[in-house]
Amino acid sequence: LSLIDVPQNLLAIEQVRFGSLSIPGWAVQPVWDFSQQYLSQFEEYQQLINAVQNIQITPEQLVLTYTADWEAIEQLKDRGLTLLVSDAERSRIQLYRRHLVESINDLSKQNGTNDQHGRQASLSRLLQEMFQFALKRSSLSDQASAIDENKALLFVLAMHLGGRNIDGILGKPAVEQAVLLKNGPKFTLRKRVDLAQHFSISAFIAAAAGDGLAQATGLFKEVSDSKGGSGFSFADLAADQAGVEFGTMAVASETSAHSLQVHMARITNEDDYMPKLSSLPEGLQEATFKRQYGTTEDARYTRMQNELDRRIDNCRLYRDKG
Secondary structure, eight states, X not given: OEEEEETTTEEEEEEEEETTEEEEHHHHHHHHHHHHHHHTTXXXXXXXXXXXXXXXXXXXXXXXXXXXXXXXXXXXXXXXXXXXXXHHHHHHHHHHHHHXXXXXXXXXXXXXXXXXXXXXXXXXXXXXXXXXXXXXXXXXXXXXXXXXXXXXXXXXXXXXXXXXXXXXXXXXXXXXXXXXHHHSOEEEBTTBHHHHHHHHHHHHHHHHHOHHHHXXXXXXXXXXXXXXXXXXXXXXXXXXXXXXXXXXXXXXXXXXXXXXXXHHTTOOOGGGTSOOOTXXXXXXXXXXXXXXXXXTTSHHHHXXXXXXXXXXXXXXXXXXXX
């Protein structure tokens, strides 16, 4: 999280990092502003904010100086989860993390060992296990929501593949579960771990915050990588945008959410939801990218984007969604 000073002693978000993805401040600021407005209605949050005496921002860290009111801090700690995640949502997420552990354990046994450290498996195998569980839960009653189930599934999946710790929301898993989560197989798309991460994180962002933010995040990350990073990758962008399509379908309507569950519960082929990557340029540094594609507004770049759209639309899952 990068913050900058703005007038009137306020803070503005410059950039947010989520795993390997960087999200521009302008895309996140509305969410930040809304969260501040929402949390300000709680007395415990106001007490915590009032305790802050000084803020120092450096490129390496954010330093807060505050007067500790331990009673207020304990109250906020006790209520912190309920401020941001409802009891129903937390229970649902706990169920999906537990099933994630069970799925990883099953996949490890299928490969003949419980020690899968350093090994790889197709993301399709994990998605099939997880969506079979989601489909079963969505069918329990007329009141069950396929959208809610999909959101919880995509959250747990993105956190796991992105290497993010969610113990603060769910509590620490049992030791044997933690070992499986840490040492289980690395899941891949097109035999690449990074593409599975791009896909799952973009799918979660699209499901949680909308496709506009997810699209902006993926593009911003690739443009940033062209400036001295790993380079602009149209393959990464294809995974991002396929993830956006997937996440959007997961929550578009109850019908769409259920249809996704049915399809993914029997998924065997990555081609159904992940476009082919043949001949897509990768590793383009800024100078090379500008020479070949100009800017993201250039007709040459637009042609590449149209090609990505065509490949994604040809995937069976998205082709059949209508």
